[in-house]
Amino acid sequence: MPDGGVATFFYLFIASGANIPLGYMRRGQKAFTFGWFYYSLLSLPVILYLQAKSPLETGFTVLAMMGVVTGQLLGGLIKTLTKRKSADNGYEI
Template sequence: MHAFFMISGLMLTALLINIPLGYLRQGCEKFTFGWYFYIHISIPLIIYLRVKAGFSWKFIPLTLGGAVAGQLIGGFIHRRRQNNG
């Protein structure tokens, strides 16, 4: 049960870190340096947290899913704020 809460917390952390980065990414032109930067800057922190929590590489898809979800949510928020003025 403890491992479940640890991996859930890690996924939630990845999601929360990537929401503001997804928001900022949405303001950049696609495939520019800034666009790549905002997508990849959280990866070292997520890897560090995963290793410190004691999880193997088998949990990478879960943390990656949290990061992608955060990017998508942040981009959605940016687009919605742009459309509403």
């Protein structure tokens, strides 16, 4: 089992990396609809499972949720930037 620092980095990488495509897909949904909540909360069971199996303390949950938010925001930003770039070229997504 990896030590605490490596395990924390690994879990945060999974938490934020898995949420980038989810944030990308959530960006196209109307706020507070079923699809919006679905893409926002889809990774939560995985995060909770990793927390249950993790040798790390409960402080990991707060860091993981920060990784989730970061991934969601980054995915939404990527979609916004790619849509803006395609509109500049005369193409719509």
